[in-house]
Amino acid sequence: MLSLKKYLSIAVFLFLLSCQSEMDEQTNTAQGTISNVSPLTTYLQRVAMVQTVQDNIIDRSSYCTIKLPYTVTVNNAKIAVNTTADYQKVIDNINANNYDDDIVKIDFPVTMVYYNYIEKDIPNEADFNSLIDYWNLYPDLLSKINGLNIDYPITINIYNSANQVASSASITDDQAFFNFIKNLNASQYISLKYPISVLDYNNQTKVISNNLDFENAIKYAIDYCPENNIVALDFVTAITNGSWGIPYYFTDSDKTSSYSGYSFVFKSDKSVVATKGSTTETGTWETIVQNNVRELQLNFSSELLSKLNTNWKLFEFNNSQIRLRTVSNSTNYLYFEKN
Numbered sequence: 001m002l003s004l005k006k007y008l009s010i011a012v013f014l015f016l017l018s019c020q021s022e023m024d025e026q027t028n029t030a031q032g033t034i035s036n037v038s039p040l041t042t043y044l045q046r047v048a049m050v051q052t053v054q055d056n057i058i059d060r061s062s063y064c065t066i067k068l069p070y071t072v073t074v075n076n077a078k079i080a081v082n083t084t085a086d087y088q089k090v091i092d093n094i095n096a097n098n099y100d101d102d103i104v105k106i107d108f109p110v111t112m113v114y115y116n117y118i119e120k121d122i123p124n125e126a127d128f129n130s131l132i133d134y135w136n137l138y139p140d141l142l143s144k145i146n147g148l149n150i151d152y153p154i155t156i157n158i159y160n161s162a163n164q165v166a167s168s169a170s171i172t173d174d175q176a177f178f179n180f181i182k183n184l185n186a187s188q189y190i191s192l193k194y195p196i197s198v199l200d201y202n203n204q205t206k207v208i209s210n211n212l213d214f215e216n217a218i219k220y221a222i223d224y225c226p227e228n229n230i231v232a233l234d235f236v237t238a239i240t241n242g243s244w245g246i247p248y249y250f251t252d253s254d255k256t257s258s259y260s261g262y263s264f265v266f267k268s269d270k271s272v273v274a275t276k277g278s279t280t281e282t283g284t285w286e287t288i289v290q291n292n293v294r295e296l297q298l299n300f301s302s303e304l305l306s307k308l309n310t311n312w313k314l315f316e317f318n319n320s321q322i323r324l325r326t327v328s329n330s331t332n333y334l335y336f337e338k339n
Contacts, residue, residue: 032211033191036184039333040211043218048178049115049144053227055087058104062143062230063135067111075100115144117175140320145218147201147225155193162187201225212331222316235287235294238319239266248335258304263339274305281305296324
């Protein structure tokens with residue numbers, strides 16, 4: 001539950017936001033505050049990450065990209081990669097003949113750019129292979145959300161509850177947005193100034209009017225942009241493999257601490273065993289796909305665990321993280337993370 005001081009601080013922030021001009025209120029009113037731990041904040045940061053999948057045919061990693069320009073050799077042909085359009089030249093060379101080796105050889109040195117905008121100079125092939133091996137140790141790292149390009153600049157209203165100072169920031173590109181979110185602290189509350197225009201992976205412009213619109217657009221990109229679905233995963237296989245904890249649970253307020261220490265094992269017979277210390281409770285789970293959305297239904301009987309008995313909608317998952325939500329009058333979240 002929010003402390004009285006923090007509650008009053010947020011109320012002051014909302015009041016300050018409401019004191020815009022009448023026209024500004026009609027077209028650009030902020031539609032709700034978020035903090036550095038809000039789900040939308042983390043999704044937005046992933047939208048703003050470096051685009052890293054376009055050159056996977058060359059660097060074999062979705063967590064970094066080679067900084068342009070550079071040169072590669074494919075099947076004895078030198079190819080200058082000066083723009084992103086030149087990736088297609090590499091693909092065309094590989095597809096031109098079924099009987100050559102199709103090995104892509106990078107001309108070193110190059111500079112690698114990580115998904116978080118950190119750059120590293122790579123002098124030779126050995127260092128490059130070591131770097132790729134390192135990233136391969138983290139196959140389930142939640143990577144960039146592709147297929148959603150923000151039309152900058154955007155304005156963000158900020159309220160700092162520690163010193164009760166309100167301000168605003170103009171964000172001009174993805175890197176600035178990524179770093180802005182990265183540098184948010186626990187006492188800061190932000191509100192995006194709407195409307196915001198985004199371009200989807202079909203080059204269709206969509207006008208975002210509020211936080212839920214933005215989250216739904218991100219969900220659509222996760223589900224349908226091919227660059228977000230490079231590896232095919234099966235939900236039932238993932239959830240029945242190993243044990244899971246709850247790193248985040250939000251219903252009207254953050255209630256994660258109530259489930260600290262719990263371990264959940266989902267079994268193929270549709271039972272789920274929740275354990276904390278010497279306490280064990282067995283419930284059931286079921287999953288169906290309805291209207292192209294996968295749902296997870298939990299059923300426990302104890303007072304605490306029965307609060308999880310909601311028809312959750314799957315937002316995204318991989319082998320180590322499962323993110324669920326419900327949307328009605330408010331949006332609630334349940335995250336599972338592999339122990």
